[in-house]
Amino acid sequence: MRKILFLLLVASMLFGIVGVFAVDQGAQVDVDNVVSVAIAPATITFGLVVPGATASATNGPITLNAAGSNVDVSVVVSVLGEPFAGGLMFNAADADSFTATLVCVSSGGGACTYDILSITPTLVVPVGSPAGTKTGMITYTFTGPIPA
Secondary structure, eight states, rough: HHHHHHHHHHHHHHHHHHHHOOOOOOOOOOOOOOOOOOEEEESOOOOOOOOOOEETTTTTEEEHHHTOOOOOOEEEEEETTTTTHEEETTEEEEGGGGGGEEEEEEEEEEEOOOOEEOOOOOOOOOOTTOOOOOOEEEEEEEOOOOOO
């Protein structure tokens, strides 16, 4: 009997000292913007164009797809190289001043869906342009909002 009382006394002291308790901890994360845009085709071509004429791209339209992004995506275009600088048109407007926004549409769970942006490229080759193969560069700058 003494042994049982002794064990009960020791057990009560042990559990009284050790005890069980819980503590809550907060959690925080800063989620960054993701901007990802696929451009197709990789190169636009216009074929043989007579100076003074307007030509449509033989492999257009250009498509911009922001799938994989998680914010609205702003697009700004700049163009280098003759006759493209000043002669390249996107949707009948000067490509060098083209801007657009690919709008994030939430489809549950915070995931975004986007309409694919379709751009019709045309090229006006100025009268007096020398013959030959011409190359240029179209630079697309994609940005999302600055995180708060």
